Amino acid sequence: MKAxxxxxxxxxxxxxxxxxxxxxxxxxxxxxxxxxxxxxYEGDQAAALDFVSKTLLxxxxxxxxxxxxxxxxxxLFAIDYGMKPGALDxxxxxxxxxxxxxxxxxxxxxxxxxxxxxxxxxxxxxSADRFVSDICNRAIHTWTVIEGKE
Amino acid sequence: MEKRPHALLLKFxxxxxxxxxxxxxxxxxxxxxxxxxxxxxxxxxEAVDLVVxxxxxxxxxxxxxxxxxxxxxxxALGDSLKQFRDAGGYLLGIxxxxxxxxxxxxxxxxxxxxxxxxxxxxxxxxxxxxxxxDSPFLRALPDEFELPIAHAEGRFVTKQASEAEALVASGxxxxxxxxxxxxxxxxxxGLQDESGRVLGLMPHPERFMEKAHHYDPDWTNVTGGKHGxxxxxxxxxxxxxxxx
Numbered sequence: 385m386k387a388x389x390x391x392x393x394x395x396x397x398x399x400x401x402x403x404x405x406x407x408x409x410x411x412x413x414x415x416x417x418x419x420x421x422x423x424x425y426e427g428d429q430a431a432a433l434d435f436v437s438k439t440l441l442x443x444x445x446x447x448x449x450x451x452x453x454x455x456x457x458x459x460l461f462a463i464d465y466g467m468k469p470g471a472l473d474x475x476x477x478x479x480x481x482x483x484x485x486x487x488x489x490x491x492x493x494x495x496x497x498x499x500x501x502x503x504x505x506x507x508x509x510x511s512a513d514r515f516v517s518d519i520c521n522r523a524i525h526t527w528t529v530i531e532g533k534e
Numbered sequence: 535m536e537k538r539p540h541a542l543l544l545k546f547x548x549x550x551x552x553x554x555x556x557x558x559x560x561x562x563x564x565x566x567x568x569x570x571x572x573x574x575x576x577x578x579x580e581a582v583d584l585v586v587x588x589x590x591x592x593x594x595x596x597x598x599x600x601x602x603x604x605x606x607x608x609x610a611l612g613d614s615l616k617q618f619r620d621a622g623g624y625l626l627g628i629x630x631x632x633x634x635x636x637x638x639x640x641x642x643x644x645x646x647x648x649x650x651x652x653x654x655x656x657x658x659x660x661x662x663x664x665x666x667x668d669s670p671f672l673r674a675l676p677d678e679f680e681l682p683i684a685h686a687e688g689r690f691v692t693k694q695a696s697e698a699e700a701l702v703a704s705g706x707x708x709x710x711x712x713x714x715x716x717x718x719x720x721x722x723x724g725l726q727d728e729s730g731r732v733l734g735l736m737p738h739p740e741r742f743m744e745k746a747h748h749y750d751p752d753w754t755n756v757t758g759g760k761h762g763x764x765x766x767x768x769x770x771x772x773x774x775x776x777x778x
Contacts, residue, residue, distance in 0.1 A: 395647060396693055439597070440597055444644060444645035445645040475596040478593050478597070478602055479596070479597065482605050485606075485677070486609065
């Protein structure tokens with residue numbers, strides 16, 4: 385079974401997009417970053433949610449969104465990026481190692497995909513390519529651009 | 535031979551302040567051992583007076599600072615740290631250790647999230663003791679003192695800002711920044727639990743043991759003491775445990 389969870393920060397406000405790029409932008413765009421976890425698992429849905437809440441979520445400082453839909457709205461575009469399948473993802477390995485050492489695992493976790501999502505907000509005709517080239521590392525990352533709704 | 539208070543420092547992959555923290559503890563009179571988390575089990579807490587979680591980047595701060603260390607510690611120790619505290623033991627969490635203690639529920643509910651600047655901060659800060667509740671870790675320190683900070687996730691938040699205000703008003707927010715450093719609610723820099731035997735703080739006392747550690751060569755201790763502020767934090771808890 386597959387389940388997608390997106391985690392947003394409750395207290396972090398949108399930052400200036402120029403902070404993401406090697407050269408500052410001429411226009412005022414802002415961004416927010418979230419994390420998306422895709423679990424490939426066997427077991428109870430509620431147990432999966434409980435595992436995610438205890439392992440990946442800070443209930444004080446973050447909010448959990450379940451499902452494929454975007455956690456945030458009114459964005460210009462968003463970029464999902466994560467490690468290539470063959471690249472060593474230390475964060476994933478750390479979580480999987482914790483899971484493998486659980487005495488009584490609540491679910492059978494076959495795989496975990498971790499992606500960072502960058503939402504860009506504002507009025508602009510700027511292409512996402514510039515953000516992709518400055519944020520993603522072509523040697524180790526895969527990425528997807530999600531266009532915002534008109 | 536007189537038995538010295540014993541401190542046990544738990545070391546996770548990525549903990550990197552354990553050696554200097556052990557040296558700081560030994561400088562005030564403790565005997566100190568550093569124990570990798572892979573070797574930790576409840577029986578290792580026997581004959582320990584103070585458990586210290588020192589600074590660093592446990593598990594690379596993956597997922598969030600302190601989360602994996604919390605989960606791995608709970609797997610290894612279960613409720614043993616709570617039982618250790620309830621039996622009269624003391625716990626100190628410095629920087630990453632504060633993040634871990636908070637996530638373990640050994641300190642009042644809250645979280646340490648990314649600084650509001652979104653950047654790692656490494657500088658000296660002025661701190662204020664609340665003074666509303668006695669803290670065995672802070673007795674030998676003046677009402678205001680300086681320590682260095684070095685963190686990316688040091689902004690203390692609660693579900694509602696009023697909860698942080700209540701922590702300061704109740705005296706559990708034992709240390710506050712004299713000015714807004716990282717966006718912490720109520721400028722909280724350190725917390726203790728109701729028993730007073732658990733303290734977590736973001737600044738690094740082990741980095742200011744001697745006057746020479748201060749950036750200002752002319753710095754003098756307002757209390758007339760010959761050491762840096764960090765020394766008096768470790769001395770306070772040493773004296774507390776020694777008198778038992």
